[in-house]
Amino acid sequence: MIGFARAAGVAAISTVVLAGAAQAQTLTMAVGAPVTSIDPHYHNLSPNNAMADHIFDALTAFDPRARLTPGLAESWTPVDDSTWELRLRQGVRFHNGNDFTAEDVAFTLERVPNVPNSPSSFATFTRPIRSVEIVDPHTIRLRTDGPYPLLPTDLASVRILDRETHQNATTEDFNAGRAAIGTGPFRFVAYRPGDRVELERNDAYWGQKPAWQRVSYRIITNNAARTAALLAGDVEFIDQVPTTDIERLRGDQRLSISEVVSLRVIYLALDHMREDGSPFVADNDGRPMTRNPLKDLRVRQALSMAIDRQAIVSRVMQDSAIPAGQFLPPGSYSRIPDYEPPRPDPERARRLLAEAGYPQGFRLTLHGPNDRYTNDARIIQAIGQMWTRIGVRTTVEAQPWTTFIARAGRQEFSAFLVGWGSASGEASSPLRALVASFDRERGWGASNRGRYSNPELDRVLEAALRELDDEKREKLLQEATRIAMDDVAIIPIHNQKNVWAMRRGLEHTARADELTRAQDVRPAAAR
């Protein structure tokens, strides 16, 4: 079949080239996750945020390595401990010609928490702001309760709207296009839910103008169909290339691949909550245990050490991941340099188990989703075998995400696989959400489903979140990460890679934050 494909390829190349010359200005791309809203403040979801990046801009932005860069704000500085001053870009216009000013920023910050029916709003990013002061049309001051160093990072998720245009605009107005007006590199043309979004270039864009006059942003959720659409030349660019297809596409002369290690870490969460026995842990005769072995650091170390991460990465993930020993991939702000993933050592793991009082091991059920992360069900199968090898006889149970995540959120499991994408590109995001003590008032530990709690870590994290100096904050975040990792609060497995494929002749800047955007694609010759 593949041989035949190659033969047919010659004919196909000529068509692709011809089509390429005729429509060099149009990009047809296909994404795997559906865009469900054009309203940039309705649903905080990666595919929607990726689409919002085409039409709208935020005050700050993330570069491809998820480091903060200027957006509609040219600079931001703390004027005192609880006030940030932002200088706004001048001469920026919305697609309808309106000027962008500080008024629009104030209006946007007001709208964000008040979008009706939002299933996941952006209010978390604006809540720290206590008051807004417009100094002049291009300077704005934002006050917070005490020092809040993450404000510029949070603002990268808040896309700016126009006070005149968007007063009383509803989500439906955005989807219908009436209100889909921003300052971004593309203008909105049409949105067909579940099918496609059509865009055209904003020739008055303040930043780097995109290479494409028109963009057809198509939604093809089926993996095989998306790959086929690329092979057939119906689309020129796809995201979320399935791991099984990567090798084949790499070998195809007509195509090229772009990839980058993402900010998403796949990890195992453990039950830290129960002292006396855990629901899916039993002794070797299948009887419930009187104490929870997962509370013992040596057991956690043994479990982590038993896992051969390199084997999972190369065999299960076909090298579209790198082994992880902490939250963030190399090159990220606040990653601990030289902190390697534990070396697989079943011998030592067995000794640790014996020291902890489990020379014969115990029984455990490892849970995980089967439709959420790349190869998720196969990863837990592999881990189950590795654990069984050190005497922890592991049963594996994979479930659809919808059922799985609700149960995980109710602390029903003992050990389970989940993933975390650090949207802000720094360790404060996973530290605060995954390993900080569960605390509703502070908004900490919201995804700490194993209920890990360590006062020492909380204290260091607290200090980090109050530290305005980037270098000092990085040290503190690294310290907090080290505390969590040394204590095996979670067991990191790997950082996924994001993989895109395109017809040869295109060039793509791969983004660590998984967003697929037309402005990151350009003809290779144009460089």
Next chain:
Amino acid sequence: MTVFLLRRLLQAIGVVFAMSVLVFIGVYAIGDPVEILISPDADQIERERAIEALGLNLPLWRQYLVFLGNALQGDLGRSFVFNEPALQLILQRMPATLELAFGAMFIAILLGLPLGLYAGLRPNSIGSKVIMAGSILGFSLPTFWVGLMLIMVFAVQLGWLPSTGRGETVEVLGMRWSFLTWNGLQHLLMPAFNLALFKISLVIRLTRAGVRETVLMDYVKFARAKGLSPSRVTFVHVFKNILIPVVTVVGLELGSTIAFSVVTESVFAWPGMGKLIIDSINVLDRPVIVAYLMMIVLMFITINLIVDVTYSVLDPRVRLESKA
């Protein structure tokens, strides 16, 4: 006839009601939509806000009463995901699915009837054996696999047809239809054929069985003895009589094609209702799931009704019975 229709209507209301209760409880049992919809970054306060915004903080029976109250006023709720009325979302997607389903039925009848007729009239010829063997494949090959193979062959290797998606549309009666443009037809052909494959086999087998049975009937023998031409015997006396089971099955199949063309729509990225329902189930978008299934129930009841009426047109005996 009026009593008959009224009784059907009452049944319909009962079934729709039961369906809404079942789906409500079912979706509730699967999981918590907020866990799925909410951004992982959200903290506890934001989570609580979302639960309240979607009305999920109320006990299930109160959620249901709220839904019922609104439904009686014609409001089936707003999608959690799209923040648009569920019914409107479904209706938006309906033309795509309808043209796919009717396209598939059209292909099924166009190919199935003549092939079945041939196989029935010449059961021992090689041609009819090939047809029957082919129909077994049509039954047993999984739709998604055939779909992918079609894409591989006709789109990737031969490049004759576009691989996926819906083509250009024109707006007629406020809805977007793609079968009226050449580009749209090209996009429609492969998914419609894929969806039709099973139905072609079904129609072939039904037709063949009917023909085999009917040709032995006395009235056919009599027609022949009367000296009627073979084509008149076939197309008037045989054909008319085998149509009844075919119409029944085609009618019911049309219903299930419209309602459950999920696999084909996913493989071909066809933006229809099947795609919508599967996406909605994945994120537990309850308003859409409930509205969709209620609509499907209504549709099946209507189709059954139409089938019954068609019977009476095709078969005078049914007419006589209902008059008596």
